[in-house]
Amino acid sequence: MRLLSTRRRHPATKTIVLAMALFLMGALYAALAPTPRSSADGGMSTQVEEGKALFAVGCSSCHGLNGEGTSQGPTLMGVGSASVDFQMETGRMPAKAPGQQLPRKENQYTDAEIAAIAAYVDTLGPGVQIPEPEQYQSSELEAANGEERARLIARGGELFRTNCSACHNFQGGGGALPEGRYAPSLMGVEDKHIWEAMRTGPQQMPVFSEETLTDEDTKAIIAYLENLHGQPDSGGLSLGGFGPVGEGLWVWVLGIGGLAAVAVWITKKGVRAK
Ligand code: HEC
Ligand code: HEC
Structure with missing residues (x-):
């Protein structure tokens, strides 16, 4: 206490005393407060x-x-x-x-x-549980021969185009939504998270319950995305992965644009030749 009183003027003293008081109160509380009783059903x-x-x-x-x-x-x-x-x-x-x-x-x-x-x-209420790997990983896929594997992936692609591509784009590259929101790219998203996103519907995304997409369906979709994103880019411009729309658009812009440029050039030449 002598130490404290001689240094009472020191600006840090107040803080130290306060901290000591708080610590003491905390210790007292911990010692005296009744230990929280666990709930009746045997406790959490x-x-x-x-x-x-x-x-x-x-x-x-x-x-x-x-x-x-x-x-x-x-x-x-x-x-x-x-x-x-x-x-x-x-x-x-x-x-x-x-x-x-x-x-x-x-x-x-x-x-x-x-x-x-x-x-x-x-414990707050029944909801969707964290899945076991069997629910989202298709073990058949690894074992399957090329033909079966291709069939599963094709089915996944079909389901993806029906249920997901409106927001996530044909190749899962993501896309804009109204009001400044967006559906993110699905490139590199873990299999478990794809399953959980489908079943819980984060933010603007709808919930796909088991009635809409069975676990078998989700496996096919996951296999499709895995296959799609595991594939190296087939070269050339990806054109944003918009599929035929993107490519058609570029042909239109470059093709028609090119023709227009040539037409202008020809008329100019013609004028000069006069
Ligand atoms: C109505 C639009 C919409 C549809 C349809 C939709 N999603 Fe989504 N999805 C979203 C939005 C928006 C997010 C971002 C949510 C967030 O950030 O919390 C998202 C997020 C995700 C994520 C998380 C990605 C990450 O970065 O963690 C996955 C995986 C996913 N969606 C998969 C799917 C699959 C598979 C389908 C089809 C079965 C689907 N989505 C259908 C809008 C959609
Ligand atoms: C700054 C505020 C904030 C904090 C902190 C926060 N959240 Fe959230 N959380 C939100 C909002 C807002 C949403 C709704 C997002 C949406 O749907 O647009 C949300 C949504 C969620 C959802 C999705 C609910 C559903 O309907 O599926 C879960 C799960 C969640 N939060 C868990 C957590 C957990 C666990 C923590 C702590 C580690 C946490 N949050 C901390 C604001 C917060």
């Missing part, structure tokens, strides 16, 4: 408790302390662990601020932390 697992604590720190400001939602973010009751897994592993969540579109970014959490938060969100 440690993983869920861990998830709840992480959620309180990183997510509750927008999603509410119990995932009930706030003006800054929707309720997470019943979204399920698959949605949390997708949103966190692709770095979309935690969002920095609610914006036009919350893009992919570097994920700052460990796998164990994400699993804990996902397990906690699962």
Whole structure:
């Protein structure tokens, strides 16, 4: 105490005393507060408790302390662990601020932390669960001979063009949506995340439930995308991967443009020749 009183004038003293007082209060609270009793049904697992604590720190400001939602973010009751897994592993969540579109970014959490938060969100209400590899990886594909493999990929391509290309473009290259939003490129997206995106429908994307696309369908689509993006570019200009529309457009612009240029050149020459 002598030390403190002789240095009372020192600007740091106040801060140190305050920190000591806070520490003391914290220690007292920890010693005296009743240990939280676990709920009647035998208590939450440690993983869920861990998830709840992480959620309180990183997510509750927008999603509410119990995932009930706030003006800054929707309720997470019943979204399920698959949605949390997708949103966190692709770095979309935690969002920095609610914006036009919350893009992919570097994920700052460990796998164990994400699993804990996902397990906690699962306790809020029944939702889509994180898939097992059998649900999205077609083991038949590796085993299949060339012909079967080609058939699965072709089916996936058909399903993709029917259900996805309106937003993600024919080759999954992504595209613009109204109101400044966009569907991202699907190049290099992990198989599990493709499955989770289909089943949970992030942001503007519709949910494709099992009634719309069975797990077999999702496997075909994933196989199609894998095959498409595993392929080296076949050379030449990719023209944005818009398929026949893009190529037709370029032929139109260059072809007609070229003809017009030639026509102008000829008339000029003709005028000069006079
Ligand atoms: C700055 C606010 C903010 C923070 C912090 C935040 N979120 Fe979100 N979250 C949002 C908003 C806004 C949406 C809705 C995005 C949309 O659909 O346009 C959302 C959507 C989600 C969804 C998708 C819900 C669905 O319907 O499928 C999940 C899951 C989610 N957040 C989990 C989390 C988790 C887990 C954390 C903490 C690690 C977190 N969020 C932190 C704002 C936030
Ligand atoms: C109505 C437009 C729309 C349709 C149809 C649609 N999506 Fe999406 N998709 C989006 C949007 C918008 C996002 C971005 C969501 C976000 O940022 O949270 C997205 C995101 C994704 C992602 C995440 C990519 C990433 O960068 O992490 C995948 C994977 C995906 N979609 C696959 C599909 C598949 C497969 C289909 C068809 C079965 C499909 N989408 C149909 C609009 C659509």
